[in-house]
Amino acid sequence: MKPLSEALRRRRVTKRPLVLAAVILAMFMGAIEATIVSTAMPAIVADLGGFSLYSWVFSAYLLMNAATVLIYGKLADIFGRKPIMVIGVSIFLIGSLLCGLAGSMEQLIVYRFIQGVGAGAVMPVATTIVGDIYTKEERAKVQGYLSSVWGISAVTGPALGGLFVEFISWRFVFWINLPLGLLTIIVLILFLHEEVEKKKPEIDYAGTIVFLLSISSFMFLLVEGGLSFPWLSIQSGLLFGAAAIAFAVFVWIEKRTASPMMPFDLWRVRPILIANIVSFTTGIMLIGISSFLPTYVQGVMGESATVAGFTLTAMSIGWPIASTVSGNLLLTIGYRNTTVLGGAALIIGGLLFALMEPESGPWWAAVSSFFLGVGMGLTSTAFIVSIQNTVEWKQRGAATAANMFMRNLGNTVGAALLGGVLNSRLNAFLQNQSDDEQTLSIDSVNELLGGNSEAYSDSAFRVLKEGLDYSLHSVYVVVLIFALFSFFFLLLLKKGE
Template identity: 65%
Template sequence: MSGKAKKRPDTKRPYVLIAVMLAMFIGAIEATIVATAMPAIIGDLGGFAHYSWVFSAYLLMNTITVLIYGKLSDLYGRKPVLTFGISIFLIGSLLCGLANSMKQLIIFRLIQGVGAGAVMPVATTIVGDIYTAEERAQVQGYLSSVWGISAIMGPAAGGLLVEYISWRWVFWVSIPLGILSVIGIWLFLHETIDKKKPKVDFVGAILLTTAISSLMIILVEGGVRISWGSPQAMGLAFMACSAFLLFLLHEKKSAEPMVPLEIWKIRPILIANVVSFTTGLMLIGISSFLPAYVQGVMEESATIAGFTLTAMSIGWPLASTAAGKLILKIGYRSTSVIGGVFLVLGGGLFVTIVPSAGPAGAALCSFCVGIGMGLTTTSFIVLIQGAVNWKRRGSTTAANMFMRNLGNTVGAALLGGILNSRLLQYFSEHGGHAGKNLTLDSTNMLLTEEQRSVLSGPVKSLMQEGLSFSLHSVYVAVFFFGIVSLIFILFLPKKSNAAA
């Protein structure tokens, strides 16, 4: 496809933008609406020990497929690839709402993740195609604000659906929106595809899948079901390292690599991708585990827990909208640095949070992180899309999304592993007679008011203190990744060499 694709008069840009924002909305709302509903899902289906797998399964497939979809969109065009991804996502959503066990839910989340891998990178790339370099900063600000708007609605909608209808509807609400998005894309986006024989890097996809899957199993189950020094752990670690090294070697020789390695030699893109990884770790640590803290330790309702995440979502669209203007005035580096400072501030506040701070304290922490996410994500998308031409824009955008998704995947596994191992440690060291029979799944009882009411005082206090102790460790890790993010941002060059 020619570089003039973005100026085609027959593409109705405002309507395409609306359709793209709808597609991004259903992908973005997935994070907060499911996190808000998870305590209720666990209360119904059981299986607290598999809590992080509900997120990890979705994120694993999302992370792996995002690079494949980015490459396919460069080969076949954006429209058919995005349509396919949304369709698979909606099928997975339907099945998730029908799940009757945690195992079923995890399998259906895998299907949902396969479709989700297409939504964010291809939708974002479409906007890079149809708008000029000067327009992208403002329009990408609108797209980034979708994360915030959806996350404002996600926790609120999730909490209300859980309390008044059923947790199953948190998966079904995206189905009509996804259908509308597909209709809009097909009616208003028009592409011309260069006829060429496509070459898809399936070997690279298999190697990357093996590496990420092995790493995720180690992080989630290490210290819980798999001893750190066991042959199983060593074997998985060896498999992950070997598969990743083979992936890099294969990508260097591949005619059509999943990840064009040369883009990693462009310093701003390298830094943007690394920071996307660390902020992905932060985001999943907050959105996945804050509802459990608010409901299990603070004893608030699912709706209140949802609104603590909403604070992050208020900060996100405000910062995203401001970022579009700031980038034009002070540049993407200064905008990113300001965002990095807010990430550190938010992470530090989470470390100091105590149950007596209440939902308002949790909301303040979330708001600061939301400001940081809005400023950095918008800056990075504008930066990387301006650094490459049309033929690489899909792959390059996907690479950035991949790093953020990889951060989410590793974060869900790593932080879930920290939560589980620290909780077991606390029960073992402080449980005494009351804690002898406590397991990870015992924590299910803290997440609903009905089950909390049947717990004896000492057991309830022990479980709440253990959950608070383990979640504190999670937030220490979130704070650490905030510091790492800011350090890398400081290495961004002061001037961009990006081309339109």
């Protein structure tokens, strides 16, 4: 019996190279979602209509992603990484399939909710798996590889998105996830083996529900405020009050529950606190660029979907280079100096975007994206390595998920906030035009992005382009402001941390 049991034990040893490949594939699938969908959005709007709902396509996905990421992190600590990862990827694939079948913008938004529920597991659990199977000495290098996945995916994401839009259908930007996800599930089931201590699951349902109410109210206020109702109105006051009260109740619950969704005690460690705050601010920046840059390049600069996609690709060139370098810099110049360099790159990228004009051309947009990618690569790798080296196994899933949560929360708030800025500024611009152009509305941009030259006169299209330029410029100014916030918080780190 001993030889048999020994053989079985050997067979159940985790095969690290294959598991790492599956984790990279899962992260690639999650990362590509940001750029490939953004590139296809002008075509989706042209087909389904509803430009006023543009930001909801991102907000719906990001809301459920942010709401579930902490739950998945906690469940991964209770039941193990593999079953939670498999469940999350499966839900993500169901949502992806449905998104490709959407017949209206409203349907697409609903299906994006489903997709977001599954996506909440992908990044935090994948990153946690790597933290489990590699030693502290190996993590800096391996996490650099993982961070570079964002860059590599951004190379292929815009390219595939542009090619699908121009030669096949925008629906394939969602369906491409199906083979990737299925392969990930198969490899994890076969080759990831873990010893999980059996314990009674304690899930913070109350905290989850209250948090979802808070962020949903706040997000709806950001997207629709100044458009569907005035900022200074009863509706705005009620939404803000609901969001504030629900968040206060959330904090109260988290401090008293035995198994909190958000382990606030981890935030007492200065590097973790600052990493989480900056992950939030950079999350806002990231969604602001990845969501709206293709619209600017296509709608304002008049370039094709493929060219618009490749302006985002430049971010991917900076991201993997910086991620790889970040792993080495952590060992030579330290955590603080590495992240401060990343913060400086974020400011350069944000400033270039704020100064961008229609005549600047796609190369200007690409260079701006490059610097933003450098900043993201330097900071994100440093944050994950620092957090995972600070906590032990039983907290690693929750700690990693908390950092991912803050970035996802930044994405969610950013999609809503910047979408609200775009809609309100564009609406104000169109209302101030001459009487001949009073028939134009936000949804008139549908025709501009769809290239329907017969829908309006040349002067009307000129007004729409000017309005889109004006409103998106405001978005980029907000991105720059958050880059400055990020840099300020990084300066608060002490040497040696």
